Amino acid sequence: MKVVTLEQVLEVIHDGITVMYGGFGGVGSPPTLIAGILQKGVKDLHLIGNDAGFPTIGIGKLISQGRAKSLIASHIGSNPVAGKLMTEGKLEVEFSPQGTLVERIRSGGMGLGGILVDIGIDSIITNNKDIVTVNGKQFLIEPALTADVSIVYAKKADTYGNLVYDKSARNTNPLVAMAGKVTIAEVEEIVAVGKLDPEEIITPGVFVNMIIKSQGVDWKWVWE
Amino acid sequence: MKVVTLEQVLEVIHDGITVMYGGFGGVGSPPTLIAGILQKGVKDLHLIGNDAGFPTIGIGKLISQGRAKSLIASHIGSNPVAGKLMTEGKLEVEFSPQGTLVERIRSGGMGLGGILVDIGIDSIITNNKDIVTVNGKQFLIEPALTADVSIVYAKKADTYGNLVYDKSARNTNPLVAMAGKVTIAEVEEIVAVGKLDPEEIITPGVFVNMIIKSQGVDWKWVWE
């Protein structure tokens, strides 16, 4: 049975594991799961996601409380605490361009070793990245990313784990959902198998291991 | 205006161009477009797609009539004429494993240089393919594929070119739709902009340049 309680979910979250999270600027990061992880008190997490959220929104909660040892993200501009921790040497940060990062996550989820991109090849410092020539053009080798646990937010799940997202809260979630050894979905609504149209399903349930019902989203503050 | 006639479409199809086609075993290959290309009489086409169709179904029509100079596909087993032409040296064929091929097409469509895969790395002859080590594992470098023209089949298009597919006729179509310098969609139904739910759209219209109405599909024969 994939539908579980928050307590059951937290049994797979341990100190030092790699956690990948869906969401973009806090929107679509699973709030109930993040609050639960915070409350459990795990530390030294290796986080992978689009950004550092805001200090009290999204993944930012965990980062602000010093629970992360490292972070792979495209930017941390919306979370000054993350910047401060990075400057103090308390948080190791690796930046990837946003489009490169999501492709690295997808390639992990798809069982690929990585992708070739030319983004940043002639500008941003390429930090020991290998360069290859393909069809006469140069590309960076960008390695795939996977995680011990992926946490995502969706609108609906059936009990098999098929996921349907809502508007722009889809963002990085379908990619993150594929890249976890264990994938946990927090959803607004859990429906019986057969209640979702096979055409509307974005994440096939085979990628999803656990499902919990959301206690509600917390990212409206940006404009409130 | 993206909605055009078959005649207008055929103006962009010339001898010697690269044509990528959607479909899987003939199912979901755009029949009206293929019939039109055949009738126009172009030759020396470089084709890229999942398979060689059947002798008189799907892309097989063009191959059987000797219109293709080369083919990149995952198998040609369903089209004995393709095998014969290959053996006679009249058709140059490059094989890619099915999953690798669709990722190569997708990476072309997504503006990537290619992907890293470990499929076939220790079995199938790797024909001068470069091997790289990433995260301690070896991978083949598989270059992206793009085309002068991509032809796809969809269930519905709005006049902006947003596409919705039907069941397993989706297959490789959304990938091929992104990888053409010019993408032409043959669809069952053309609707006004605004008539498609933004959630149900699989291919955003920005990837689609021309739309024609299908004169009906031709791939039922497999079981008839």
Next chain:
Amino acid sequence: MGMGIASRERIAKRAAAEIQAGMTVNLGIGIPTLVANFLPASMHVMFHAENGILGTGPSPSKGQEDANLCNAGGEPITVISGASYFDSTTAFGIIRRGLVDITVLGALEVSEQGDLANWIVPGKKVPGMGGAIELAQKSKKVIVLMNHVSKNGQPKIIKTCSLPLTAPKCVDLIITEMAVFQITEKGLLLLEIMKPYCLEDVIDNTAANFVISKKLKTI
């Protein structure tokens, strides 16, 4: 495969016994397709199709076929509750990610180490590897269903494959009309003999070393 329908069904039925509820299973064309017919109707198994379906169901009744709903072999199918459609990259992502529990496919040759050759006969048949290579290399369990010997009577279970490999060391179980072999770290293990064949038949028609299981059954 030039095998009688009874043998084909028997092999398929034996393969079906490997499948458990909740599994993700890919069935190749030929005998593997028959495997679904031998599962209890109540068992929830997600069948995977490379073109882009998870959750294929039985063949539709005549006249109910949908031209846009086919399996990877192009045969009309239906879908079950919980099914989803996606493009072919996701279909192969599921495979490469190791999420296919069992793949059932045919073979030209299998070596005693579990090497699989099922895609090419040099100089004769060069159809391309399709998606069998991904399934063979990445599925958790690979089950080969085949005739015990070739049309010419040559053993297909051999010490070393003579044909180009689809994937090395990937086969876990071989089911033929004669026998069931498991492939272990140490090589071939004969688990079952299919009546009316006897141990001598299996020995005579297998060109590889094998160990006889202490729990050998004749079925």
Next chain:
Amino acid sequence: MGMGIASRERIAKRAAAEIQAGMTVNLGIGIPTLVANFLPASMHVMFHAENGILGTGPSPSKGQEDANLCNAGGEPITVISGASYFDSTTAFGIIRRGLVDITVLGALEVSEQGDLANWIVPGKKVPGMGGAIELAQKSKKVIVLMNHVSKNGQPKIIKTCSLPLTAPKCVDLIITEMAVFQITEKGLLLLEIMKPYCLEDVIDNTAANFVISKKLKTI
């Protein structure tokens, strides 16, 4: 940017004049967001958001915001007819594939060759490059909206960028409260001067060579 609302709107309005019907356009945060307000309501332009939308529309009225419908800056938005939602890989596929006709963004520095620096101040601000790098490198036309000088009064249009580059040779047009420059193969070309500034102001506050267009306008 520490710029008055009138200047901000004037810059945004000038940028809007670059946009034509049918274009795919990405607007960065800050002044670029205002550009949409200066397009005729009847003009069909597809605004692209990096999180995964093509076809964003105006801000919703108060109370009508949808927590699950935001642009890349996290601001609530609406969508127009023809819009689609997708995941972030497709959003960046559209960018890398060169399908964004115009991207409008801010800058810390622009060189006379069109090099853009807008993401990092070493030792001070290291926020990460986000998606600006893809937009700058791959959009068909890159328009920079910015103050002509920095808070300290230093020119931001300079011979060579001192800050790390987001992307080299990518900027096509610079619009400030003082002037509009085109960046051509040969370098900067002054197209327009914004009243009440005069040519001397532009010369004094620009630390790069530029050619004055024969069609120079004061607007």
